[in-house]
Amino acid sequence: MKVGVFVGRFQPFHNGHLSAVRYALTKVDYLYIVVGSSQRSHERDNPFTAGERIAMIKEALEEDNIRASRWMIIPVPDADSHSVWVATLKSSVPKFDVVFSNDSLTIRVFKEEGIKVLPIPYTNRKEYSATNVRTRILERKNWESLVPTAVARLVEQLDGVGRVRSMIERDVTR
Amino acid sequence: MKVGVFVGRFQPFHNGHLSAVRYALTKVDYLYIVVGSSQRSHERDNPFTAGERIAMIKEALEEDNIRASRWMIIPVPDADSHSVWVATLKSSVPKFDVVFSNDSLTIRVFKEEGIKVLPIPYTNRKEYSATNVRTRILERKNWESLVPTAVARLVEQLDGVGRVRSMIERDVTR
Amino acid sequence: MKVGVFVGRFQPFHNGHLSAVRYALTKVDYLYIVVGSSQRSHERDNPFTAGERIAMIKEALEEDNIRASRWMIIPVPDADSHSVWVATLKSSVPKFDVVFSNDSLTIRVFKEEGIKVLPIPYTNRKEYSATNVRTRILERKNWESLVPTAVARLVEQLDGVGRVRSMIERDVTR
Amino acid sequence: MKVGVFVGRFQPFHNGHLSAVRYALTKVDYLYIVVGSSQRSHERDNPFTAGERIAMIKEALEEDNIRASRWMIIPVPDADSHSVWVATLKSSVPKFDVVFSNDSLTIRVFKEEGIKVLPIPYTNRKEYSATNVRTRILERKNWESLVPTAVARLVEQLDGVGRVRSMIERDVTR
Amino acid sequence: MKVGVFVGRFQPFHNGHLSAVRYALTKVDYLYIVVGSSQRSHERDNPFTAGERIAMIKEALEEDNIRASRWMIIPVPDADSHSVWVATLKSSVPKFDVVFSNDSLTIRVFKEEGIKVLPIPYTNRKEYSATNVRTRILERKNWESLVPTAVARLVEQLDGVGRVRSMIERDVTR
């Protein structure tokens, strides 16, 4: 059985992430989806807790009928340095064969440890970026179409829009 | 949908844990199995990494034909104090309704935060304890019968017996 | 007895903070003044240690004849995330009924934990901000009139002006 | 003005601590009462949170009519090492002249940093020890007479007896 | 014997650092070269691990025929605050008499602890700065002439150029 790892912060999980998961599952039998910077939340670039991000991913995959027996979601906190972070990840995730990533630093730190990395053929990269989703939320532009319906619903329930805005307004008023 | 949390260290995951999971799934629709003290490994009382423990639980539940759509495994590290730990757990796990535990301290810290806790009708508590499994490994007694077949196989693959023993011998020779 | 909490970083404690304390004491019988980011010092935005900030607040309140039996100052360090930070604060401070804050993020994280938050009718917000005080110190403009006399005296004793400047000059020369 | 520091863990604050505070206040004008290991709670030797311990000390001193203008309570967490801990304490507490302690290690680490330490003439040391209070709670013996009335009332309110016991029973059943 | 400390991050070790070491060795008999922010690596401003930086310094000093019996390299991680950092450094390094530094903040924190600080007569400060070296690497300009030959060779072996670039490209594409 071939096992893969897909690392992201998923702030929030968007359609680009979803298509990356679908792509990875054409290459491996089982996929560990690692929620990075898991300890962060309520920050401008990290509005959601690990628990909230896990809920988003879980519901999006269920909604998309991706079988639960083919993936698991594992939160991994930041480490002091990126070189130690690979060791932290390896001790937090069962054995795997390959990492999926397009991020130049992630690719490098895994390769420096001798781990195979595969690129993901992202489509429409600029649209489907978490930064873009957060910016649109702030600018009160349409963002719901960039994320799975389940994620839009959860962000709504969590008053995610209010949360993201409260963190920006903060910088102005403190 | 009713959601539960079952907390343990699972060093290693044994038959008592497995029957607790089965029991909890008769009370809730979905169960988050929290691997506590996730950052610890290679210690006398914490021989296995979070990744190894996740693999044990995953394979044991698969082997037992418990549907993957009904559970998820989430590692949670220790916090500075037990009162802050409940907040760490809540930020690491999606929303839940109830915690399953027989441990007096776990019950107390969750209750102090107003979270409902249900007991687990453990059978044969003394046999099926992780401490007992680790002790038997050290004393070269039969321990395989106390854990799911998948766990015994993984402990074998990891040379878990050698690892547990190397940590005991250490105390003698340093 | 009604108990309140007033959270700030107090870098340094200025007249706006002092009037907020006076206001809060018209609403509650006892006030815990929480010195946030207590572990930070000698940074551009956090020049003073917790001990120095506690001294500033203590001497300013004494100077203003606010009875010592109505307030206490408690340092609280940052936590990994803002959601865990509320738990850290709750375990560091005796029981309280209400939090005073105008900061959108502080308001949000307390409300998410079900804690009552009251706004403070700040007067002359732009003048009386710690950022403004630090900027004026750097630009060698009058800043003493923005802080209680006791704070100006302590900043003087600590060579606070030299300290703030040493951290700016640093960025240029490294 | 002469300023002193009195360090303890206060798990819980007992009559010996109270008489030490009274003694120290005959030697100095102002006393900072440092709640050490402030981040710990819900442990066998550290049952109470910093907030709970602060409440105990505050109410005991009020009950004993010790003027609030002569003391302040400051929580200080543990540091990686005892030598760094003195620096942490110094950055958490306003300037002070002398430390009161009978503990050989505390005396040593302060003296190694050139800080003056004075002994406290403890009376009835064996009775009035926090270890003794916790042991009596566990053994269901009279402990209330060893602590100020305010502390006994607070321990009651917090179900401190149940909490201490839950942590002992834990060791037996896990 | 007079003992000195020279603190830097050495990202990377360049000719200015080397001449500072030579200068310091005219003032003291023995020099501890402290690699600060030792826990950081794989970041835009901190590309190299402590181990890699130690290798650079060691090989540069050997190449320059500076006798190994006159210096030692000691990595020291960041502390929560700069005031506690001095204590961390003092507990990590054998006894010393003087610190060499031109950095305004470093000078200040050591002086606040009563430690003597001497300036270094830097020549050609703008050229010989680690920031300049990293910028030139990014802009594909000549940088090798700014560092000792041994450092240029090590950066080559580590694909340091690729590493620095991968961290910049990252900011664009995430």
Next chain:
Amino acid sequence: MKVGVFVGRFQPFHNGHLSAVRYALTKVDYLYIVVGSSQRSHERDNPFTAGERIAMIKEALEEDNIRASRWMIIPVPDADSHSVWVATLKSSVPKFDVVFSNDSLTIRVFKEEGIKVLPIPYTNRKEYSATNVRTRILERKNWESLVPTAVARLVEQLDGVGRVRSMIERDVTR
């Protein structure tokens, strides 16, 4: 050039350690002596700071005329887990070929990461153990003959005997 690593806590550095260094230097050209648990001090089992331990090793090797161009001493703090600790060590030390150790756990964690480990032919293991040295110090028995003269002199200068005893007496009196 063949490079080795020798890991210990060196609390304190004794004759057994010294003969291990001499042995290792017959097998490798250069030796990194790693001072483990570097952040600990002033504890019963870890009385000395990293700086004090570095001084002991440095002076003992100098006294024994082991050329400074063949070794370096590097402090490495503990990590959350032993599996992550190997990554921390690898990022703190320049490239190496082999680790020298007789400790079963150290051997295991390095081998699990694919690193070669060689045993050290210890002579008179029971005598020459740091535990034995600390115990003798406590029991006021001869300990100076178990350590290099330079170490005995440094322990004397630091009042190491008083320090070790102060930590034991502590347990009795608190």
